[in-house]
Amino acid sequence: MISGLVTQAEVAGDLSLDCGAVVVGSGAGGATVAAELAEAGVDVVLLEEGGYHPTESFTAATGRALRTLYRDGGGGMAIGRPSVLYAEGRCVGGSTVVNGGMSWRTPTRVLSRWAEQEGLRAIGERDLDPYFAAIESRLSVGLQDPETIGRDSALFQAGAQARGWAVVPNRRNQLHCAGTNSCSSGCPTGAKRSMLVTSVPRALARGARLFADCRVDRVTRAGGAVTGVTGHFVRPGGRRGPGLTVRARVVVVAGGAIQTPALLARSGLRSASGRLGRNLSVHPNAVVTAFFDQEVTGWQGVHQAFQVREFLDEGLLLTATNLTPPMLAGILPAYGAELGELMADYNRIVTAGPLVSDTGTGRIRSLPGLGPQVFYQLTDYDAGRVARGVELTAEALFEAGARRVLLPVDAAPVVRGPDELRRLLARPVPKRSLQLYSVHLMGTARMSEDPRRGVTGSFGEFHGAAGLIVADASLFPGPIGINPMETVIALAMRNARRLVERRDSYGL
Amino acid sequence: MAEVPFQHVARRFAELVCPPEVRADQRADRVLGELGLMLGSLPPAARKALAGALVLLDQGARLYPPSRGRRFARLGDEVAGPYVRAVLARRDPAAELIRRLKSVIIMCYYELPEVQREIGYDPAPYIAAVSRRRLESYGPDIRAGEAVVTAAPGQGTPERGTP
Numbered sequence: 001m002i003s004g005l006v007t008q009a010e011v012a013g014d015l016s017l018d019c020g021a022v023v024v025g026s027g028a029g030g031a032t033v034a035a036e037l038a039e040a041g042v043d044v045v046l047l048e049e050g051g052y053h054p055t056e057s058f059t060a061a062t063g064r065a066l067r068t069l070y071r072d073g074g075g076g077m078a079i080g081r082p083s084v085l086y087a088e089g090r091c092v093g094g095s096t097v098v099n100g101g102m103s104w105r106t107p108t109r110v111l112s113r114w115a116e117q118e119g120l121r122a123i124g125e126r127d128l129d130p131y132f133a134a135i136e137s138r139l140s141v142g143l144q145d146p147e148t149i150g151r152d153s154a155l156f157q158a159g160a161q162a163r164g165w166a167v168v169p170n171r172r173n174q175l176h177c178a179g180t181n182s183c184s185s186g187c188p189t190g191a192k193r194s195m196l197v198t199s200v201p202r203a204l205a206r207g208a209r210l211f212a213d214c215r216v217d218r219v220t221r222a223g224g225a226v227t228g229v230t231g232h233f234v235r236p237g238g239r240r241g242p243g244l245t246v247r248a249r250v251v252v253v254a255g256g257a258i259q260t261p262a263l264l265a266r267s268g269l270r271s272a273s274g275r276l277g278r279n280l281s282v283h284p285n286a287v288v289t290a291f292f293d294q295e296v297t298g299w300q301g302v303h304q305a306f307q308v309r310e311f312l313d314e315g316l317l318l319t320a321t322n323l324t325p326p327m328l329a330g331i332l333p334a335y336g337a338e339l340g341e342l343m344a345d346y347n348r349i350v351t352a353g354p355l356v357s358d359t360g361t362g363r364i365r366s367l368p369g370l371g372p373q374v375f376y377q378l379t380d381y382d383a384g385r386v387a388r389g390v391e392l393t394a395e396a397l398f399e400a401g402a403r404r405v406l407l408p409v410d411a412a413p414v415v416r417g418p419d420e421l422r423r424l425l426a427r428p429v430p431k432r433s434l435q436l437y438s439v440h441l442m443g444t445a446r447m448s449e450d451p452r453r454g455v456t457g458s459f460g461e462f463h464g465a466a467g468l469i470v471a472d473a474s475l476f477p478g479p480i481g482i483n484p485m486e487t488v489i490a491l492a493m494r495n496a497r498r499l500v501e502r503r504d505s506y507g508l
Numbered sequence: 509m510a511e512v513p514f515q516h517v518a519r520r521f522a523e524l525v526c527p528p529e530v531r532a533d534q535r536a537d538r539v540l541g542e543l544g545l546m547l548g549s550l551p552p553a554a555r556k557a558l559a560g561a562l563v564l565l566d567q568g569a570r571l572y573p574p575s576r577g578r579r580f581a582r583l584g585d586e587v588a589g590p591y592v593r594a595v596l597a598r599r600d601p602a603a604e605l606i607r608r609l610k611s612v613i614i615m616c617y618y619e620l621p622e623v624q625r626e627i628g629y630d631p632a633p634y635i636a637a638v639s640r641r642r643l644e645s646y647g648p649d650i651r652a653g654e655a656v657v658t659a660a661p662g663q664g665t666p667e668r669g670t671p
Contacts, residue, residue: 178639
């Protein structure tokens with residue numbers, strides 16, 4: 001157990017705390033803010049709904065990971081036609097514990113768009129570069145050591161390059177990643193520099209207090225200012241434990257693009273823009289499964305080594321990502337003996353697919369007895385781009401030597417070559433038949449200097465509630481088209497440092 | 509761990525949607541064990557939804573003419589197989605729920621270590637080997653990088669670009 005951490009097992013009765021700033025959520029945004037504020041001498045309480053699971057507890061077991069590190073066993077579903085399955089981390093370190101560790105700066109064109117459309121201040125490339133540099137140093141962002149690149153990534157790279165496409169090696173927050181391919185189950189070596197092993201211990205080393213297994217029910221207010229939060233500890237099996245009251249001058253909410261708007265809404269906070277919980281982007285992605293003659297053993301090597309960036313202008317990013325046997329079997333369009341035959345070739349499979357920078361939006365609504373529910377409707381335009389991304393991915397896989405591919409389309413036949421692929425996808429793919437996933441959820445408390453357009457201001461401050469700051473991907477005015485983690489951290493660091501500069505006005 | 513509701517239905521469904529080897533070596537029992545663990549991590553509403561899927565699957569068979577009014581759990585393979593195929597091919601919300609249940613059960617099957625070994629997936633020795641290689645190859649660099657995390661300002665490797 002680390003110093004400064006309290007879990008539900010150590011709490012017998014209700015707790016009442018006072019502090020300067022209470023931070024809700026210990027993922028990319030929350031942990032960063034907690035570390036920055038604690039470093040500046042602010043008394044910080046960091047609250048995390050999930051449990052504390054140290055590096056030593058991590059194995060490649062998918063089921064264990066889903067049960068302990070993810071919200072709702074990783075089985076979130078955005079309701080729509082088609083539905084989009086999504087996953088959120090819920091543990092100390094948040095989604096950074098289970099993500100792939102891709103660390104990319106926000107594209108300049110995206111920052112320019114946000115600044116122009118929403119009048120955001122200090123969000124240009126030159127404004128953010130120093131924060132990106134600091135993050136990349138602290139989290140050891142860099143390229144993979146070559147011996148860790150697996151054959152699945154190498155094959156996909158070869159296929160894409162043979163097509164003449166631009167392929168870039170991934171930048172990841174890793175300190176000599178061993179290539180265990182366990183990113184989504186928690187890195188068993190600690191090489192992935194998630195918040196669990198970086199900003200959380202950094203915050204605790206500077207005096208922050210971390211309470212795990214602690215669900216925040218409400219943000220409390222008096223007049224026009226926030227006064228803290230109330231919540232409760234969660235006992236094993238989800239049973240309700242003792243209550244917690246935290247009084248604070250500043251409340252930072254960093255629960256992610258679903259939980260943050262849900263918490264604010266159930267706290268009675270409203271946005272004049274009407275956009276709280278709306279404007280959800282999900283970066284829908286799909287999985288193409290390719291079978292090769294040779295052994296690939298895609299589970300030996302880093303989670304994602306390359307990205308195909310040839311089609312970024314179309315809002316498409318392609319990459320190969322190995323799936324564990326349970327994850328792959330769960331999405332294959334087969335069962336029974338047929339499934340057994342497909343899975344017998346597990347070591348000859350490469351899984352890859354497109355990520356789409358979406359134009360459609362969804363919303364979060366809390367339903368009685370069900371909690372926050374996600375509604376998302378894929379647009380026809382985005383459906384067309386998913387289909388194009390699937391076709392491009394399959395083309396690259398055939399180029400690399402795949403003998404047959406399975407497409408993420410209901411009832412699609414096995415495709416045995418590029419000609420069959422083109423014939424099959426020459427006709428529009430019915431939107432409802434696409435099988436889609438998401439791990440990038442953004443935009444539900446979007447920044448805008450105009451309170452009629454956005455929920456938060458340029459620095460994450462909630463319009464209309466003094467002392468309330470949002471620090472997660474909810475802030476994004478729209479999709480960014482690439483992996484969002486580094487952007488979340490950069491904005492959190494920038495906004496925390498601005499808070500420190502103005503600490504007197506917050507009473508810190 | 510949550511108790512798997514309608515265990516006999518869940519077991520029968522597992523026998524049909526998992527590869528045939530699920531019927532050997534009490535694997536179906538262990539699939540149900542994994543399913544119980546998984547259900548325990550779900551919110552109550554999701555648990556109820558999956559329990560509802562089992563009821564729909566079981567009672568829905570009565571409306572499937574070849575079943576002659578019998579529940580799914582009482583059907584032999586020759587009728588249960590085509591019934592499951594027909595259900596999974598439907599495009600209504602109930603079928604969507606049953607498809608999700610199918611995915612969860614299949615995931616539980618492929619979570620079993622002996623099943624993973626049979627398809628050539630045995631990550632523990634590999635992880636141990638590459639973890640050792642990492643430390644042997646980069647030990648000093650790793651220790652220096654880890655020290656950056658909690659180093660006080662001015663100590664350890666300086667952060668680049670601090671604004």
